[in-house]
Amino acid sequence: MMPPLSNNAGSAFSGSRLTPSQQKAVFHREGPLLVIAGPGSGKTRVITFRIAALVDAGVPARNICAITFTNKAAEEMRSRAIALGASGGAHISTFHSLCVRILRRFAEDAGVRPNFSIYDQADQTKCMKQAITTCELDTTNFSPGRTLDAISTLKNKLIDADVFKDQADDFFSKMLSRIYCRYQQILAELNALDFDDLLLKTAFLLERHLDTCSELGNRFKYLLIDEYQDTNHAQYRIAKALVSSHNNICATGDPDQSIYRWRGADIRNILDFERDWPDATVVRLEENFRSTPQILEVADRLIANNESRKAKRLVPTRPAAGEVVIESYEDETGEALGLAQSIRQSIDKGVSAPDIAVFYRVNAQSRVLEEALIKSKISYQIVRGVEFYNRKEIRDLLAYLKVLVNPADEVALGRIINTPARGIGKTTIDRIRGYASRTNKTFYESLKVAGRIESLSKSASARVEQFVRMMDGFTKDISGPVGPLAERVFTESGLEQSLIAAGPDSRDALENVGELISAAASYDQQTEKPLIVDYLQQIALFSDTDVYDTSAKRVALMTLHSAKGLEFDTAFIVGVEEGLLPHERSAEDGDEIEEERRLFFVGITRAKTNLHVSFAKYRQIRGQLLRIIPSQFLFELGLGFSESIAQSTIESRQSAVENSESQILNRQSTPRFRQGDIVVHKKFGLGTVKEFADMGDNSIIVVAFNSGEVKSLKVKYARLAKI
DNA sequence: GCGAGTTATGTTTTT
DNA sequence: CATAACTCGC
Numbered sequence: 129m130m131p132p133l134s135n136n137a138g139s140a141f142s143g144s145r146l147t148p149s150q151q152k153a154v155f156h157r158e159g160p161l162l163v164i165a166g167p168g169s170g171k172t173r174v175i176t177f178r179i180a181a182l183v184d185a186g187v188p189a190r191n192i193c194a195i196t197f198t199n200k201a202a203e204e205m206r207s208r209a210i211a212l213g214a215s216g217g218a219h220i221s222t223f224h225s226l227c228v229r230i231l232r233r234f235a236e237d238a239g240v241r242p243n244f245s246i247y248d249q250a251d252q253t254k255c256m257k258q259a260i261t262t263c264e265l266d267t268t269n270f271s272p273g274r275t276l277d278a279i280s281t282l283k284n285k286l287i288d289a290d291v292f293k294d295q296a297d298d299f300f301s302k303m304l305s306r307i308y309c310r311y312q313q314i315l316a317e318l319n320a321l322d323f324d325d326l327l328l329k330t331a332f333l334l335e336r337h338l339d340t341c342s343e344l345g346n347r348f349k350y351l352l353i354d355e356y357q358d359t360n361h362a363q364y365r366i367a368k369a370l371v372s373s374h375n376n377i378c379a380t381g382d383p384d385q386s387i388y389r390w391r392g393a394d395i396r397n398i399l400d401f402e403r404d405w406p407d408a409t410v411v412r413l414e415e416n417f418r419s420t421p422q423i424l425e426v427a428d429r430l431i432a433n434n435e436s437r438k439a440k441r442l443v444p445t446r447p448a449a450g451e452v453v454i455e456s457y458e459d460e461t462g463e464a465l466g467l468a469q470s471i472r473q474s475i476d477k478g479v480s481a482p483d484i485a486v487f488y489r490v491n492a493q494s495r496v497l498e499e500a501l502i503k504s505k506i507s508y509q510i511v512r513g514v515e516f517y518n519r520k521e522i523r524d525l526l527a528y529l530k531v532l533v534n535p536a537d538e539v540a541l542g543r544i545i546n547t548p549a550r551g552i553g554k555t556t557i558d559r560i561r562g563y564a565s566r567t568n569k570t571f572y573e574s575l576k577v578a579g580r581i582e583s584l585s586k587s588a589s590a591r592v593e594q595f596v597r598m599m600d601g602f603t604k605d606i607s608g609p610v611g612p613l614a615e616r617v618f619t620e621s622g623l624e625q626s627l628i629a630a631g632p633d634s635r636d637a638l639e640n641v642g643e644l645i646s647a648a649a650s651y652d653q654q655t656e657k658p659l660i661v662d663y664l665q666q667i668a669l670f671s672d673t674d675v676y677d678t679s680a681k682r683v684a685l686m687t688l689h690s691a692k693g694l695e696f697d698t699a700f701i702v703g704v705e706e707g708l709l710p711h712e713r714s715a716e717d718g719d720e721i722e723e724e725r726r727l728f729f730v731g732i733t734r735a736k737t738n739l740h741v742s743f744a745k746y747r748q749i750r751g752q753l754l755r756i757i758p759s760q761f762l763f764e765l766g767l768g769f770s771e772s773i774a775q776s777t778i779e780s781r782q783s784a785v786e787n788s789e790s791q792i793l794n795r796q797s798t799p800r801f802r803q804g805d806i807v808v809h810k811k812f813g814l815g816t817v818k819e820f821a822d823m824g825d826n827s828i829i830v831v832a833f834n835s836g837e838v839k840s841l842k843v844k845y846a847r848l849a850k851i
Numbered sequence: 852g853c854g855a856g857t858t859a860t861g862t863t864t865t866t
Numbered sequence: 867c868a869t870a871a872c873t874c875g876c
Contacts (some may be wrong), residue, residue: 197866198866200866222866224866225865249865250865283860323865323866324864327866371852386865387864388864388865389866390863390864391864391865391866489863489864490862490863490864491863491864492863493861499859546852549852549853551852552852553852553853554852555852557854663866668866669866670866677860687864687865688861688864689863689864690865708863711863711864712863713862713863714864723862727864748867749862752867
């Protein structure tokens with residue numbers, strides 16, 4: 129029996145003030161616990177304290193497993209728990225990271241090899257394209273993206289390819305089933321798992337191998353899951369299995385902040401918690417310690433418009449302060465400049481840059497904002513970390529490492545076999561592929577015996593052999609530290625040389641690789657037994673916010689989705705317009721509108737003191753200037769919206785006018801041209817119209833430019849002006 | 852086998 | 867308009 133949990137005088141956290149409900153959650157003993165926690169209610173703090181309280185009551189830290197939404201959140205929770213006296217033994221990570229660990233440990237039962245590659249969207253798309261073409265299906269009906277989405281949805285519901293095969297009855301499902309099977313087959317051959325597989329394989333492992341399940345249940349005697357409203361069915365089943373022997377599950381979340389339905393998140397998980405665990409203790413944290421009453425009022429009024437929701441109040445505890453304003457601008461450039469101006473004013477008023485954040489609905493919005501911030505000399509960081517790992521030079525270098533760890537990874541292998549160019553082209557690769565399938569060897573095995581492949585020329589097989597020799601040389605270092613290996617691969621593969629040879633354009637690229645190598649080196653230092661397998665599997669699961677540098681003295685720019693879990697003194701939400709927030713793609717469906725509203729709600733409730741919401745009246749969308757309607761959500765804030773338009777428009781005019789005027793003039797229907805017209809193009813200069821195919825919006829024009837070039841262009845995109 | 856140049860295509864949010 | 871994918875000529 130463990131001693132009772134209590135607010136012991138001697139414990140490290142007893143000095144901190146906790147409200148009665150917070151205490152109830154923190155010191156809850158055994159059995160299921162649901163914490164419904166509004167924004168800013170100290171939810172993360174409660175979880176951290178709970179970990180410390182359990183340890184304080186004698187639970188070995190290693191028997192505690194806490195699941196966070198991002199790796200960054202896990203990292204923070206880890207260090208805070210340690211500060212509270214819970215030694216570092218607790219397992220704190222994301223669902224996906226936990227799954228990787230479990231799958232590595234019980235690889236055989238799970239039916240995977242421990243050195244599996246983790247495929248991101250780009251890798252998945254490659255496999256999917258192959259799957260679709262080998263199924264001899266038309267890609268117009270089955271686009272890789274759409275098909276992957278469909279399969280992801282199935283996987284999140286734990287419907288694997290075999291099960292789906294049996295339940296597919298209509299034509300479309302049968303085709304989808306064929307692709308699904310083929311896609312899984314390809315992944316299996318390449319020893320690769322996609323993100324959804326990590327969850328699915330773990331869930332099946334736990335449900336089908338009861339010994340493993342009980343071993344893990346024994347190891348993790350307490351399971352705490354944060355952001356439970358955004359878990360999907362697979363994650364629910366994993367959780368359910370993990371706690372099946374003791375029911376010590378603690379889930380925390382807020383149904384009003386569920387913003388990942390499109391990714392398979394199932395809000396029923398949190399709504400049905402009490403049905404799943406009937407003896408659950410439910411604690412509500414409704415006091416808000418983050419935001420001013422004004423901000424909370426606005427948030428409250430907005431979210432009250434969602435119909436499928438249980439009413440919940442946001443109870444303010446802070447005194448009134450700051451401001452909540454709606455700003456209107458002529459166009460997106462005006463908005464960006466106005467934003468920069470407001471940020472400048474906030475800084476002048478004493479708000480420090482890292483306490484300011486800008487949120488937007490889609491990443492594409494960030495560009496104009498960046499330009500304006502640069503112009504205004506405001507230093508900022510875009511919280512979009514995975515971008516770094518998507519850069520060509522980084523992907524190239526990582527692909528080498530992936531092949532060393534998992535030679536079956538043909539997506540990675542295909543990327544590097546001729547990068548940098550070493551004379552192994554398409555023909556050679558096709559011939560080796562042919563040999564591989566004839567002899568039932570893997571592609572990599574076939575590379576090793578290139579000399580024996582008759583269809584290959586002497587020189588071709590020599591080049592292949594040289595490649596294999598090089599890779600074998602690297603393989604010798606595979607169990608050593610990651611940094612030095614990455615550096616060695618970069619130099620000896622010729623990647624470095626090819627970047628240097630490419631001239632000054634690739635200075636950034638070289639710098640990026642340098643950054644990767646030092647990141648790897650610091651991983652080596654921080655890790656007891658650094659392993660390239662672990663490293664690759666870890667960085668595959670990085671999220672945007674994981675690279676958010678909270679210590680930087682810069683304004684943060686991020687999507688509303690990334691903003692989840694964060695807080696800032698002053699928040700700007702830009703582009704609050706019909707089509708953007710709510711996004712046009714969610715317009716069809718009432719449920720999706722509600723999710724967009726929750727997204728806005730999440731954004732608003734990130735602000736502690738000042739909230740600025742803005743929209744533009746015109747916006748360039750995909751090259752076209754469109755008249756924009758302010759978001760319906762703005763009216764729901766109850767700020768006397770129409771008055772504020774009038775007021776702020778006057779203010780914003782000065783800054784917006786110079787940029788918007790010229791663009792509004794362009795806002796005419798697609799212009800017409802005649803043969804012989806002299807035109808000017810932004811990039812190509814002067815030219816004469818050779819042909820004009822009048823197709824309304826889709827008109828095509830052929831212009832002979834004075835540079836000698838003849839181009840056929842789409843009139844609506846090419847900004848041509850008649851002279 | 853390689854690169855330049857043309858053509859197709861897309862267009863939310865992300866672990 | 868931006869970029870990915872593809873074609874064609876060397």
